[in-house]
Amino acid sequence: MIILDYRDRRPIYEQIVERFQELMMSSVLEKDAQLPSVRSLAMDLSINPNTIQRAYAELERKGYIYSVKGKGNFVADNRSLKDSRKEAVLKKQEETAMEAMGLGVEGAMLKRVIDEIYEKGGKSDD
């Protein structure tokens, strides 16, 4: 479920946070699903439990999970988080378009990429 990249210059706990966010935002992990326990995931990844603890604390701080002492960590209601994510994606789209324009890439080219992705995904919107 989680794969660490030690060449990545970002800290381990951050990689873990991001990976779980992806799994939750893409609905692979759904509301109230239980995350691996701090100690078991630490064993799996061969790292210190404190590092998992830190990652989970971060996920909770951001509202992605909630924890119940003695029971475990669980995926939070993430509908509002998905909405935030949508906004962030649109901002990312703006940045991409800005840079593309600066490089002389035509807008039509970007649109073509979008069409390819959405066709593959089985969706059609226009």
Added chain:
Amino acid sequence: MIILDYRDRRPIYEQIVERFQELMMSSVLEKDAQLPSVRSLAMDLSINPNTIQRAYAELERKGYIYSVKGKGNFVADNRSLKDSRKEAVLKKQEETAMEAMGLGVEGAMLKRVIDEIYEKGGKSDD
């Protein structure tokens, strides 16, 4: 020309590298333009010259600049680098579209963002 963000968790030298890359990819700095000297930029930013040295070494390694001992550092011929950047931007566009699709954002919405950016930029492509 360069502004450092000390809250940014990325190292200073990396911020400097990225900022110069932006300036060169957007043609604000053109081929053979001279960069500030190692020592003067270090003074301006109130940091150690070694840090600038490292940033410039990185820029040279990546092919963005060339250095002439005794004279200074200069913007390299960056036509091929701009081509690489175009490819990277298209890849970024793919990722954005993938995530957007996963979140249920319609492709038409992404295209609308693109149109807005390109209109503002004075360009028209379709």
Added chain:
DNA sequence: TAACTGTATTAATTAAATTAATACAGTAGT
């Protein structure tokens, strides 16, 4: 009670970025 779960805390270790202090070498102008 045993075996899980999460949380908190403090200290030690590790790794990387940054600074500091030099030294050496090429260029340009006087």
Added chain:
DNA sequence: ACTACTGTATTAATTTAATTAATACAGTTA
């Protein structure tokens, strides 16, 4: 030749953050 710039290289010290280690305490479940 001298001065004042430029880049490059090197070594050590400092600083900061991530990670590990070792515990302790608390709630859950059977």
